[in-house]
Amino acid sequence: MSAHRLPRAQTLTAEQWAGRACVWCGVPLAQGAISVGIARGCVGSVNLDAEVFACPDCTTNPGLQGGN
């Protein structure tokens, strides 16, 4: 598998954690967001696992980030 690895949940921004921004490039996700799995992590005893989303560019071009 060459898919992106998901970052740890505790490293995400609030927007990424809430599914409002691409988990990899951080662009706001107004539409076309694609569920890419569960980012897992915790801070102390607080479980931060959350379903995260990515933009179409990141999901269709694995390995390519920060283009444009």
Ligand SMILES: [Zn+2]
């Ligand atoms: Zn992206």
